[in-house]
Amino acid sequence: MKTEQADVIIVGGGIMGSATAFFLRQRGRSVILLERGLLGQQASGTNFGNVRRQGRFLPQLPLANRSLDIWRRLPQLIGEDVEFLPSGHIRVCYGQERVGLLEEYAQAARAYGLDLELFAGERMRARFPFLGPEVGAASYSPLDGHANPRLAAPAFGRAAARNGAQIFENTEVETITKQGDDFLVSASDGRIFKAPALLVAAGAWADKLCLQFDEPVDLVARGPQMGVTEPVPYGLKTVVGVTSARDEEILYFRQIPRGNIIFGGGGRGPAYPDLRRAYVMPQNTLNQLRQLQRLAPALANLNLIRVWSGIESYMPDDLPVMGPSARVSGLHYAFGFCGHGFQLGPGVGDVMAELIDTGRTTTPIEPFLISRFAKQKSERTRSAQAGLDQILLNVEE
Amino acid sequence: MAQPRVVIVGAGPAGVRCAEQFVKAGLRPTVIDEGRRDGGQIYRRQPENFKRPYSALYGSEAERAESLHRSFDALHAAVDYRPETLAWNISEGRIHLLSGGRASSLAYDILVLCTGATDRLMPLKGWQFAGTYSLGAAQVALKSQACSVGREVVFLGSGPLLYLVASQYIKAGAKVAAVLDTSSFKQQLSALPKLMARPSLLKKGMSLVAAIRRAGVPLENGVTPLEIIGDPERGVQALSYRQANGEIVNVSCDAVAMGYHLRAETQLADLARCEFAFDQTSRQWLPQTDTDGRSSVPGVYLAGDGVRILGADGAENAGRLAALAALADYGHTVMDAELAALRKQQLAMERFRRGLLQAFPWPAQQAASLPDEAIVCRCECITAGELRRVVCDMGAIEANRAKAFSRVGMGRCQGRYCGHAGAEVIAAAAAIPIAEVGRLRAQAPVKPLPFNLVEDAS
Amino acid sequence: MNAKNSRFVRLGETGREKIGFLINQRPAEALQGDTLMVAILNNTDHLRQSEFGDGKRSGFCLMGACQDCWVWTAAGGRLRACSTLVSEGMEISTRQPELTWPNLA
Numbered sequence: 001m002k003t004e005q006a007d008v009i010i011v012g013g014g015i016m017g018s019a020t021a022f023f024l025r026q027r028g029r030s031v032i033l034l035e036r037g038l039l040g041q042q043a044s045g046t047n048f049g050n051v052r053r054q055g056r057f058l059p060q061l062p063l064a065n066r067s068l069d070i071w072r073r074l075p076q077l078i079g080e081d082v083e084f085l086p087s088g089h090i091r092v093c094y095g096q097e098r099v100g101l102l103e104e105y106a107q108a109a110r111a112y113g114l115d116l117e118l119f120a121g122e123r124m125r126a127r128f129p130f131l132g133p134e135v136g137a138a139s140y141s142p143l144d145g146h147a148n149p150r151l152a153a154p155a156f157g158r159a160a161a162r163n164g165a166q167i168f169e170n171t172e173v174e175t176i177t178k179q180g181d182d183f184l185v186s187a188s189d190g191r192i193f194k195a196p197a198l199l200v201a202a203g204a205w206a207d208k209l210c211l212q213f214d215e216p217v218d219l220v221a222r223g224p225q226m227g228v229t230e231p232v233p234y235g236l237k238t239v240v241g242v243t244s245a246r247d248e249e250i251l252y253f254r255q256i257p258r259g260n261i262i263f264g265g266g267g268r269g270p271a272y273p274d275l276r277r278a279y280v281m282p283q284n285t286l287n288q289l290r291q292l293q294r295l296a297p298a299l300a301n302l303n304l305i306r307v308w309s310g311i312e313s314y315m316p317d318d319l320p321v322m323g324p325s326a327r328v329s330g331l332h333y334a335f336g337f338c339g340h341g342f343q344l345g346p347g348v349g350d351v352m353a354e355l356i357d358t359g360r361t362t363t364p365i366e367p368f369l370i371s372r373f374a375k376q377k378s379e380r381t382r383s384a385q386a387g388l389d390q391i392l393l394n395v396e397e
Numbered sequence: 398m399a400q401p402r403v404v405i406v407g408a409g410p411a412g413v414r415c416a417e418q419f420v421k422a423g424l425r426p427t428v429i430d431e432g433r434r435d436g437g438q439i440y441r442r443q444p445e446n447f448k449r450p451y452s453a454l455y456g457s458e459a460e461r462a463e464s465l466h467r468s469f470d471a472l473h474a475a476v477d478y479r480p481e482t483l484a485w486n487i488s489e490g491r492i493h494l495l496s497g498g499r500a501s502s503l504a505y506d507i508l509v510l511c512t513g514a515t516d517r518l519m520p521l522k523g524w525q526f527a528g529t530y531s532l533g534a535a536q537v538a539l540k541s542q543a544c545s546v547g548r549e550v551v552f553l554g555s556g557p558l559l560y561l562v563a564s565q566y567i568k569a570g571a572k573v574a575a576v577l578d579t580s581s582f583k584q585q586l587s588a589l590p591k592l593m594a595r596p597s598l599l600k601k602g603m604s605l606v607a608a609i610r611r612a613g614v615p616l617e618n619g620v621t622p623l624e625i626i627g628d629p630e631r632g633v634q635a636l637s638y639r640q641a642n643g644e645i646v647n648v649s650c651d652a653v654a655m656g657y658h659l660r661a662e663t664q665l666a667d668l669a670r671c672e673f674a675f676d677q678t679s680r681q682w683l684p685q686t687d688t689d690g691r692s693s694v695p696g697v698y699l700a701g702d703g704v705r706i707l708g709a710d711g712a713e714n715a716g717r718l719a720a721l722a723a724l725a726d727y728g729h730t731v732m733d734a735e736l737a738a739l740r741k742q743q744l745a746m747e748r749f750r751r752g753l754l755q756a757f758p759w760p761a762q763q764a765a766s767l768p769d770e771a772i773v774c775r776c777e778c779i780t781a782g783e784l785r786r787v788v789c790d791m792g793a794i795e796a797n798r799a800k801a802f803s804r805v806g807m808g809r810c811q812g813r814y815c816g817h818a819g820a821e822v823i824a825a826a827a828a829i830p831i832a833e834v835g836r837l838r839a840q841a842p843v844k845p846l847p848f849n850l851v852e853d854a855s
Numbered sequence: 856m857n858a859k860n861s862r863f864v865r866l867g868e869t870g871r872e873k874i875g876f877l878i879n880q881r882p883a884e885a886l887q888g889d890t891l892m893v894a895i896l897n898n899t900d901h902l903r904q905s906e907f908g909d910g911k912r913s914g915f916c917l918m919g920a921c922q923d924c925w926v927w928t929a930a931g932g933r934l935r936a937c938s939t940l941v942s943e944g945m946e947i948s949t950r951q952p953e954l955t956w957p958n959l960a
Contacts, residue, residue: 038795038798041798045801129956130954130956150801150802151802154791154802158791169792229848230809230845230925231906231907232951232954233951233952233953233954235953235954236954258906258907259906279488280841281488282485282486282488282491282493282502282841285486285841285842285846286500286850286852289846289848289849289850290852292848293848293849296956297956298954298955298956299848300848300849301848301849301931301932301933302847302848302933303809303845303846303847303848303925303933304842304845304846304847304848305808305809305811305842305845305922306807306811306840306841306842307840307841307842308840431919431938432938433938433940438918443868444888444940445888446871446872446887446888447868447871447888448868448870449867449868515916515918515920516916525905525909525910525912526910526911527862527900527901527910527911527912527913528862528900528913529915530914530915530916530917531915531916531917531921533916533917533918534914534915534916534917534918537917537918537937538863538893538917539866542868542888542889542890542893543865543866543867543868544863544864544865544866544893544896544897545863545864545866546862546863547862547863547864548864569866569867570866570867571864571866628910629905629908629909629910629911630910630911631900632862632900632901632910632911632913651862652862662920772909775915775921775923776922776923777907778905778906778907778908778909808922809921809922809923809925810920810921810922810923813920813921814915814916814920814921844919844922845922845925845935847933
């Protein structure tokens with residue numbers, strides 16, 4: 001069988017893989033993307049659709065800013081509208097406990113080019129009159145917004161394909177080996193693909209590949225708990241999210257112009273990557289309905305018409321894995337976005353393309369390097385060893 | 398041996414006979430019924446203060462209907478009956494309920510889903526206009542509320558229900574403008590041998606046809622529906638169709654009652670994670686069961702029209718069989734002779750079912766000829782053209798993928814009325830076999846849940 | 856008994872107790888045992904407007920499956936007309952209310 005060759009092979013067709021394929025083509029690099037199912041079927045297609053910068057780990061903001069720039073010009077860039085709406089986003093808290101946190105974050109974020117405005121009391125009620133009486137403060141990010149997750153990754157993929165990327169859906173990767181400078185990827189249908197650069201963008205299934213390349217990660221797959229209401233007149237134009245120390249209170253919702261209100265949060269549910277299934281637990285749905293009425297009492301009159309879940313991948317430090325492999329040259333990673341990757345997708349694609357094409361990127365991604373786990377592990381081993389040495393010393397004494 | 402906790406969903410023919418069988422075995426099943434009264438759809442009971450006798454309501458089925466109702470009346474004390482209760486989800490051995498605005502859940506050891514069926518619809522340009530109803534709807538209006546759905550009704554579609562409801566309307570004094578069957582005489586004749594598996598039913602069907610003709614109501618076969626003519630303000634005004642001989646006719650009316658036999662209600666079986674298989678005969682996906690009603694999930698049994706459309710008699714048998722299977726699985730002694738008799742009867746029901754599907758086929762080919770501007774998804778107002786676009790331009794050739802891109806199936810009814818036709822449109826546009834399109838995956842809640850529900854403290 | 860533009864037609868069972876209720880704040884009459892859908896459609900020709908511009912809707916399946924017959928109460932609540940019995944004094948709106956919220960400022 002003939003071997004397909006390209007500059008880069010991407011394993012995984014979620015938004016990370018699809019966007020990277022698109023931007024690599026922009027840079028004139030040949031690309032083969034291999035997706036086991038259909039583009040954007042997993043976390044990329046089932047998430048909340050938040051396009052938000054506020055609330056992120058501060059060092060992630062440069063990446064998020066770069067991504068937002070792309071969201072803004074997406075229709076011109078990829079020739080399709082994925083319904084990005086710069087509606088503004090508010091992060092609210094109940095009571096006064098976390099107002100200080102919101103203020104601190106707003107101050108620190110300014111340095112990263114994220115301008116937030118805090119609302120409280122009468123000002124908040126006037127500006128966001130739908131908020132429930134328990135809400136103590138709202139941090140407003142006027143330029144953030146939301147988009148349609150079902151459309152985004154497939155749209156990137158189609159744009160990449162129109163520009164000459166080879167996108168293979170329904171193609172399961174069976175083995176990957178490195179032979180000299182090249183990666184050889186074999187698919188279950190017998191086809192072989194070859195490239196000097198490989199990007200693992202396989203979401204909740206990436207850990208198997210990491211293990212193979214001797215860079216194990218502790219990946220946990222979880223299912224977002226999502227729901228949507230019947231369509232109602234369009235009046236809640238800001239995306240709303242709760243910050244809280246209690247998981248069950250962390251809800252978020254957005255209304256689309258058609259009228260449906262999409263929501264999620266309150267904790268994650270079980271996901272089964274081997275079965276490619278994830279479930280919404282009924283108790284979570286009931287909790288969400290209760291919490292949403294606290295957040296916006298006007299929702300009390302509405303009907304929930306559907307719930308869904310998906311398979312997201314989480315890292316122990318709540319940060320993604322992004323960047324070059326620490327062990328294998330030509331190998332790169334972009335996965336494990338811990339349920340907050342959708343907004344980053346276009347930016348990740350752009351950065352990974354830059355990295356793979358030129359060997360470096362202008363956007364800082366040090367906190368996301370896979371090498372951090374090995375470092376952390378060796379630190380733990382060292383300190384464990386030190387502890388053990390101390391014990392032995394004590395014994396000897 | 399501890400008594401298994403038995404939950405039955407549905408109080409139509411299957412659910413009632415199923416409950417009866419468990420009670421006979423000394424158990425006390427819980428019967429969840431979304432309706433206000435037992436009876437399901439075909440034997441739907443009128444409100445308590447209505448006076449029409451059984452003969453007026455159920456015609457030739459009066460005896461069976463009355464027997465079913467009396468049986469359930471007698472069971473009341475022996476079962477835990479929960480009317481006006483929606484089962485909205487199944488998860489981890491519990492069934493989740495909503496009743497009177499209160500949410501609760503029940504653990505079960507044995508779950509029997511007897512969820513019945515709805516009409517099966519093929520969209521028609523203009524079917525979104527006010528005054529368009531399913532055949533079942535027209536029947537409910539008459540049977541349960543003594544109303545006609547319009548001043549002048551056209552009955553359109555195929556299947557025994559078409560003739561039954563039309564003749565009921567005529568008998569009740571409603572104005573029926575026409576009865577239009579998309580199946581041809583040839584198709585009906587070809588099915589006669591199979592239909593002979595239940596000669597009394599065949600005879601009843603033929604007498605309905607005769608009654609309609611005697612009343613002077615135009616009755617035509619082999620028609621091709623073209624359009625429901627109307628407008629957003631006044632609703633239905635006329636139905637346009639092509640006769641078997643090719644002539645185009647417009648019939649004036651203010652209501653169209655349409656339907657093509659039935660489709661199984663399978664959402665709960667799907668949520669219970671039962672395996673489904675594509676049934677070529679009826680061109681629909683159905684949950685898999687063995688001959689007695691065991692699903693692919695231990696402890697979950699399926700009976701009645703929610704599994705395969707065998708009609709009310711078949712549903713009663715299936716309800717009994719499923720109960721016996723569950724009892725046997727739980728270690729109860731079950732009479733082999735009883736099982737054998739029921740299984741034998743079901744064979745005749747199955748043969749008749751295949752005959753009906755042959756005589757009154759689902760008009761799959763209409764999907765390809767739907768004009769682009771015809772609405773496929775009534776809830777979301779998505780046209781055939783929009784659906785075809787996601788198939789052809791975006792490669793969405795699978796039902797859930799097409800839903801994600803086009804919104805067909807995203808509405809309140811979750812694809813009950815657009816799912817089958819939507820799949821046919823996709824299959825035609827993609828030139829692939831219908832089975833390859835797959836089926837819309839069920840998602841909770843099975844029906845809309847109010848936000849302001851109250852949770853049971855327990 | 857039937858209003859001029861009513862959609863449904865009563866064929867019998869008319870000897871039942873009368874019930875008064877409101878449709879869009881106008882008085883209407885129904886009979887005890889009517890579902891809300893039957894009550895409304897014996898007074899007018901529709902239950903609601905489609906959200907997506909295709910006009911009046913008047914229900915479809917009458918058996919709680921299609922979800923096309925949801926109407927609003929004057930208080931802003933939701934009722935599925937085919938599976939709810941009409942009761943004395945019910946206040947029904949066939950027009951979708953805007954989302955409203957109390958002014959907590």
